[in-house]
Amino acid sequence: MAVTPDRKPAGKRTQSDSKVHLLHADHLYFDEHIHRTAQILVGDVRFRHEGVLMYCDSALYYEDSNSFDAFGHVRMNQGDTLHLNSEVLYYNGLDRLARARYDVVLKHGTMTIYTDSLDYDRLYELGYFFEGGKVLDHNNQLTSDWGEYSPPTHEAVFNYNVRLVNPAPPAKPETILISDTLHYNTETAIAHIVGPSNIENGENHIYSELGYYDTQAQHTHLLDRSILTNNGKRLVGDSVVWNDDVATAEAFGNVVYTDVVNKNMFTGEYCYYEDSTGYVMATDSALVIDYSQQDTMYAHADTIKAFTYNIDTDSTYRVVHAYYHMRAFRRDLQAVCDSLVYDTRDSVLFMYRDPIIWQQGQQQLGEEIRIFFNGENIDSIQVLRQAMSVEKIDDIHYNQVTGHEMHSYFKDGELYLSTSEGNVFVNYYPFDEDSIMVEMNHTETSLLKMFVNKNQVDHIWMPAATGIMYPIALIPSDALYLQNFAWFDYIRPLDQYDLFEWRPKRAGTELKESVRHSAPRQKLSDIKKKRGLNPAEPVEATEPVEATEPVEPADSINSINPVEE
Numbered sequence: 001m002a003v004t005p006d007r008k009p010a011g012k013r014t015q016s017d018s019k020v021h022l023l024h025a026d027h028l029y030f031d032e033h034i035h036r037t038a039q040i041l042v043g044d045v046r047f048r049h050e051g052v053l054m055y056c057d058s059a060l061y062y063e064d065s066n067s068f069d070a071f072g073h074v075r076m077n078q079g080d081t082l083h084l085n086s087e088v089l090y091y092n093g094l095d096r097l098a099r100a101r102y103d104v105v106l107k108h109g110t111m112t113i114y115t116d117s118l119d120y121d122r123l124y125e126l127g128y129f130f131e132g133g134k135v136l137d138h139n140n141q142l143t144s145d146w147g148e149y150s151p152p153t154h155e156a157v158f159n160y161n162v163r164l165v166n167p168a169p170p171a172k173p174e175t176i177l178i179s180d181t182l183h184y185n186t187e188t189a190i191a192h193i194v195g196p197s198n199i200e201n202g203e204n205h206i207y208s209e210l211g212y213y214d215t216q217a218q219h220t221h222l223l224d225r226s227i228l229t230n231n232g233k234r235l236v237g238d239s240v241v242w243n244d245d246v247a248t249a250e251a252f253g254n255v256v257y258t259d260v261v262n263k264n265m266f267t268g269e270y271c272y273y274e275d276s277t278g279y280v281m282a283t284d285s286a287l288v289i290d291y292s293q294q295d296t297m298y299a300h301a302d303t304i305k306a307f308t309y310n311i312d313t314d315s316t317y318r319v320v321h322a323y324y325h326m327r328a329f330r331r332d333l334q335a336v337c338d339s340l341v342y343d344t345r346d347s348v349l350f351m352y353r354d355p356i357i358w359q360q361g362q363q364q365l366g367e368e369i370r371i372f373f374n375g376e377n378i379d380s381i382q383v384l385r386q387a388m389s390v391e392k393i394d395d396i397h398y399n400q401v402t403g404h405e406m407h408s409y410f411k412d413g414e415l416y417l418s419t420s421e422g423n424v425f426v427n428y429y430p431f432d433e434d435s436i437m438v439e440m441n442h443t444e445t446s447l448l449k450m451f452v453n454k455n456q457v458d459h460i461w462m463p464a465a466t467g468i469m470y471p472i473a474l475i476p477s478d479a480l481y482l483q484n485f486a487w488f489d490y491i492r493p494l495d496q497y498d499l500f501e502w503r504p505k506r507a508g509t510e511l512k513e514s515v516r517h518s519a520p521r522q523k524l525s526d527i528k529k530k531r532g533l534n535p536a537e538p539v540e541a542t543e544p545v546e547a548t549e550p551v552e553p554a555d556s557i558n559s560i561n562p563v564e565e
Contacts, residue, residue, distance in 0.1 A: 162177075
């Protein structure tokens with residue numbers, strides 16, 4: 001038997017001076033052998049007390065104590081809104097307390113309580129059951145071991161083995177809430193979670209110790225670090241708003257979103273999630289952590305979004321967008337740029353607008369950088385337009401390569417080939433057999449291939465090139481650095497904790513985006529002028545001109561100035 005919590009208001013209980021009135025009975029008699037102090041009433045028995053009407057088949061009426069015991073088809077009606085039915089009712093007019101037993105049904109507005117034992121306190125206008133009960137309201141079914149209901153406030157309190165099902169049986173339940181303590185308002189159909197609770201909604205599971213569940217709007221507002229999980233995805237925040245109807249969630253304050261399937265997570269002060277599409281957005285101190293590879297990648301941006309495609313197929317892939325003030329850190333790779341796109345389908349990372357990447361002592365930059373991954377390792381890096389690669393030797397000397405495009409190729413995470421093409425300029429410092437830097441090689445060419453072995457340049461190949469060798473002591477100051485040289489070590493992220501401080505390039509060192517001209521479009525008015533026609537008049541259709549003799553193709557070599565024999 002459940003223990004009944006003490007819900008009665010404190011203070012001395014006042015007794016009623018109003019008399020319980022017997023309105024009607026088919027038969028009334030007294031038999032001391034049956035009961036020494038009660039009048040026996042049989043057939044269509046009716047009582048009234050302080051505006052409340054009570055009906056039954058038979059009763060024992062205690063006129064001296066202003067009370068009665070009613071039996072058979074008992075009904076108690078308080079106005080037009082409160083109706084109590086049972087098989088037995090013990091009513092005390094002095095305390096204004098009605099105790100209903102067996103097949104008890106209490107109705108008030110849209111709410112109905114079913115139980116076998118219910119006490120209704122008319123003084124405080126509270127009804128409570130204590131041996132298990134069921135409540136139906138607004139297509140919700142609530143069951144618990146103990147429950148309390150207040151008609152004036154429409155507030156219900158449930159304790160011990162509480163279970164809320166929506167919609168109510170026999171319909172298939174869509175949401176099930178299980179708790180040990182739950183408050184519920186029958187006027188708004190909102191459940192107030194005040195203790196450890198679990199909510200099941202399809203494949204979604206919510207754990208909360210404080211929150212609100214709107215059973216009609218299908219909204220759940222959760223507080224105190226509530227947890228939302230779904231198929232390997234987990235969302236935690238200081239407050240979480242879950243919308244069952246469209247399967248979306250919003251989290252606020254110290255948000256952590258974890259996807260164990262794709263092995264990544266988002267953190268920030270705000271996060272939005274759509275279950276049906278797999279779309280995730282994080283802002284305000286947003287940080288994405290990807291641990292799908294051997295080395296964990298950390299990336300921060302003002303806004304981070306993840307889109308999932310082909311979500312219900314075997315070809316699911318994701319595209320991550322990070323834009324404005326993007327900074328990333330991995331043990332073997334650091335990067336900054338204005339915006340970033342990562343496509344898991346091809347394992348390609350695109351960096352836009354002043355992108356820079358660092359690998360150990362090497363820095364690469366350009367107008368756009370593409371990083372291709374092969375499993376856990378980097379497969380290749382492509383730098384497009386105004387590409388520059390800088391390797392620091394000491395505070396003065398740097399190996400430098402510039403070109404239109406650069407490609408770096410890796411095997412098992414180790415660089416083995418680097419190519420540069422298009423107006424290639426090189427400042428390179430070779431070392432002698434004693435590892436002493438003796439000269440600087442300045443070269444200009446159209447294509448450069450550098451073959452690397454164990455992080456050391458093994459040999460270099462290039463077509464026709466021009467260059468000059470400077471002894472270290474005789475290098476002119478204006479030849480030390482190539483045009484647009486810059487070493488952005490002060491921007492480089494130091495670790496995952498250094499991602500939230502945006503450090504821009506110093507004024508004057510930003511890349512000036514190259515202008516790519518497109519071919520001019522031919523205009524109809526120009527064609528008319530060439531034909532000697534008025535540009536304002538429409539062109540009349542003419543018969544096609546047939547060639548009288550076949551035209552021989554010009555020789556590919558001598559097509560401009562053919563050589564006469």
